[in-house]
Amino acid sequence: MTETNDAARHNAKMAKKKAARDKIMATKTDKKGLIIVHTGKGKGKSSAAFGMIFRCIAHEMPCAVVQFIKGGMSTGERDLILSHFSDRCAFHTMGEGFTWETQDKDRDIEMAQAAWAKAKELIRDPANKMVLLDEINIALRYDYLDINEVVAFLQTEKPEMTHVVLTGRNAKEELIEAADLVTEMELVKHPFRSGIKAQIGVEF
Known part of the structure; x- marks a missing residue:
């Protein structure tokens, strides 16, 4: 009898929760291209961003990636x-x-500026539904790019339905303020501290 009562209480609680959730979801009707920031000291910023790129690919949505820091490896x-x-x-x-x-x-600045020029070209193309700017936050941190220019471009020239994802540690406050979605990866534990180097399939 107790199990039956527990099940009934659980079902009633879940039904109430679903009704409240459905009511909230009914108000969420707008769609827009998002400015998405992945930052923080924890691992997974680029990995999560590439997960979204692969989702776009799976849905046959044209997309693009610009890597600002990572070299030819x-x-x-x-x-x-x-x-x-x-x-x-x-x-x-x-x-x-x-x-x-x-x-x-000087070379780093030159390469960052070239990457930003390519990024703007790809973002301006409305055919691209998502553009990933991988590790751009590193270039912004060292002032290889002007944060005000980057934010102004995203706010005024990004097509309405294009998503732009920006990754890297130490995202600047101006970018966080302008973003629609910000996730900070928190470092709890990392094998590098125990002498284990980056491994294929995990880091690259």
Whole structure:
């Protein structure tokens, strides 16, 4: 009898919760292209962004990727897109490695500006439903790009239904303020601290 009462109470509670949820969802009718920021010290910023890119590919939605920092090293995402989905996703690796590897500030600035020019071109094209700007926050952090210019462009020139995803640590407050969706990856534990290097299939 107790189990029957518990089940009945649970069903009534869930029905009430569903009715409240349905009422909330009925008010959410608008659609728009989102400015999405993935930041924080934790792992998974680019990985989550590429998850959305692969969703677009699966839905046959044209999309594009611009990598601001990562150099020419092979990554699973890039290799898969270039070998199987280049007709749906334009992929541009514009960086030459992390700043501590290049040790050439003028060159880093030049490459960041070139990547931003390519990003603007891809975002302006309304055919692209999502554009991922991978590690752009690093370029913004070091002031290789003007944060005010980037925000102004996203607010005034991005097509209404285009999603733009910006990844990297230390997202600037101006970008966070302008964004529609911001996720901060929190670092709780990482194998690198235990002497384990980046591994294929996990990091790249």
